[in-house]
Amino acid sequence: MKISVELTFSPLQDNYEEEIIAFIKVLRNSGLTVLENPLSTQVYGDYDQVFGILKDEIKKSFEKIDIGLVYMKIVKTDRHDYERNY
Numbered sequence: 001m002k003i004s005v006e007l008t009f010s011p012l013q014d015n016y017e018e019e020i021i022a023f024i025k026v027l028r029n030s031g032l033t034v035l036e037n038p039l040s041t042q043v044y045g046d047y048d049q050v051f052g053i054l055k056d057e058i059k060k061s062f063e064k065i066d067i068g069l070v071y072m073k074i075v076k077t078d079r080h081d082y083e084r085n086y
Contacts, residue, residue: 002078003050005043009061011068019068023061027053033080040071044080 011019024041027034030053033044043050058070 001047003047004075004079006040006073008040008071011065044078
């Protein structure tokens with residue numbers, strides 16, 4: 001099953017940029033389709049593959065920070081090629 005996931009990773013501490021950049025770089029190199037904008041990162045692919053990677057990488061990121069949040073929206077379809085018609 002294909003899914004689309006929108007993520008916002010927010011370490012609640014000073015000097016947070018390094019952890020966000022590292023997290024995004026791992027996603028970019030994961031083989032998944034990854035799109036980014038200033039507010040979030042979107043990940044597209046097979047459910048098991050996406051969640052396998054996210055489970056491991058979110059845990060690794062949380063182990064490196066004191067406190068943080070991950071906001072996640074999940075859609076049951078691959079929307080990476082969505083085009084606005086307005």
